[in-house]
Amino acid sequence: MRRILIIGGGYAGFYTAWGLEKRLRRGEAEVTLVDPRPYMTYQPFLPEVTAGSVEARHVAVALRGHLHRTKIIAGTVTAIHHADQTVRVRPLEGPDRELSYDTIVITAGAVTRTIAIPGIAENAIGLKHVEEAVAIRDRLLTAFERASNLPAGPRRRALLTVTVVGGGFTGVEATGELLSLATALLKRYPELSFEDLAFHLVEATPRILPEVTDRPGEWVVRDLERRGAAVHLNTRLVSAAGGHVKLSDGTEYDSELLIWTAGNAANPVVASHTDLPIDARGMLPVRADLRVALRQAQGADEIVEDAWAAGDNAAVPDLAVPGSLTVPNAQHAVRQGRLLAANLVADLRGRSPKPYKHHSLGVVATLGLGRGIFQWRGLVIKGLPAWLMHRGYHVLAVPTWERKIRVLLVWLAAFFFGRDTVSLIAVQHPRQAFTEAAESIVVPKPAPTKRKEVDHAR
CATH class of the missing domain: 3.50.50.100 (FAD/NAD(P)-binding domain)
Known part of the structure; x- marks a missing residue:
């Protein structure tokens, strides 16, 4: 079976794996997904979570609860070596290890952009x-x-x-x-x-x-x-x-x-720890069909074999606005993930992948x-x-x-x-109450034992 490795379980990664499970025949391919979190976060609801309008757990979609035929590895990919088709994985528990693959799908997303400002x-x-x-x-x-x-x-x-x-x-x-x-x-x-x-x-x-x-x-x-x-x-x-x-x-x-x-900001593993081509922003240049390209900036369409990307870590051409790239948002990531699943199956069966072209809602x-x-x-x-x-x-x-x-x-x-306005900030320090209770206990000192007198006369 062909081994498909998906890096990242966000929108694009989740929908790619989900789509593959629906489209692949039994024994046609083996799908593995690597992500440090066991769930996909539906980020558009996060502002409503801050206000208590949406329950926090309801914006998290469990990977194992919905991806029944995908192997889930809880860990972080720290390096991608496409030349020998391996990645380095740091699992949540245990030593680092290498994974090999036939096809790689990079949907690692982006990270929060920070600036060196005091405080x-x-x-x-x-x-x-x-x-x-x-x-x-x-x-x-x-x-x-x-x-x-x-x-x-x-x-x-x-x-x-x-x-x-x-x-x-x-x-x-x-x-x-x-x-x-x-x-x-x-x-x-x-x-x-x-x-x-x-x-x-x-x-x-x-x-x-x-x-x-x-x-x-x-x-x-x-x-x-x-x-x-x-x-x-x-x-x-x-x-x-x-x-x-x-x-x-x-x-x-x-x-x-x-x-x-x-x-x-660009995901560090994509921007700094891969031999795949990246652009000036640290993103993977891809063609409209979501294959990783060699020199998208120069207009060439040469591809990197067996490498695909979508979502916030990919520079995807916007065919609806020629000369521009799709903006990094949930609407694009979901659609690209669905198309990516279809294109991977098409490529596996010898058909041509389709380009990503969206119509804004x-x-x-x-x-x-x-x-x-x-x-x-x-x-x-x-x-x-x-x-x-x-x-x-x-x-x-x-x-x-x-x-x-x-x-x-x-x-x-x-x-x-109305909204639920109960603060559970103590959850961030779950052992505090127990520790304080344990520290308040006075442990009695053991009473000294009396030595038995030995009758030497016997």
Whole structure:
């Protein structure tokens, strides 16, 4: 059997493996997927996880629960040697080992792009994984509890100040959702007022939401500002040392919660630890049929045999807009994964693979409970209708009926009973209570044993 190795279990990797299981005949190929996480994260729901509108586990699709004929290896690929068709894998447990393959599929995705700014490494938290979304929610909820015990002043305001760096979809949606949650929480905390809240969205370019046109983007800025957020355009984060935020426009304040959503960077294993060709951004150049190409930048179409790539680590030509590349988002990754599965089977059976050509369904974003924006070409929809469209689209897009039903049930419960606002921040330190209890126990010293007197007269 032909050995197909998939690196990465995100959108593109999961849908490739899922599609192969549906298309391959028994005994036709052996599929292996390597990923350090046992699940695929449906990232468009992460902003709603931060606000408690979606249950965290419902955005994670278990790989083993849905890929029944794929061998799953829990580990990280640290090097790719395509010349001898092997990869180096660092499993979660045990020593590093080598895996050999006949066909490699690289869907490792991207990593969070960070910049050497004072205080970022110590204080910021990303929003690319479900663990980060849960931590953000718990920190905000805990901040309300802490602030409610303090008098009005700088410390209370710092606890209730949220800074989001990055004005793309993730940053804007996180700002809108968290602002909606914080505003709703004020009803449960009579000690606090709206004036205690402070939300800052920091974007280095002149506009937010680059996927939409200027006027809808300007409307989103006005909507966030009308609800109390401060949007800083053409502004960079200068420092966050000690929780004190300094912006390039001269603004300074203390912020307890700093969320970093300033884009993606190339995956290190693709950018630095492979003999496959990469472009100037550290991405794999591919043809429209998702085969890895030798010199895509020069317009040549020579391919690297038995090497395919899709998703955020691949520079995929956008046939709908000649001369450009597809943007790294979930919509493209899902579609590319489905096509990649079909192309791998076609190639295996001696047929020609098909090129990736998409037709945009538009862009949609949530801005908080009952608020959203949608744009398809010249059509722009705002407010409640756009928010309903956002929920409708994503509940259809999230994989498996089991996950769709779970998400719908949580939304239904939230509609009748409101968001679940219980903080479980102690989960991040699960042994703390037990350790404190163990340390408080006074262990009695053993009583000294009396020596028996020996009767020497006997």
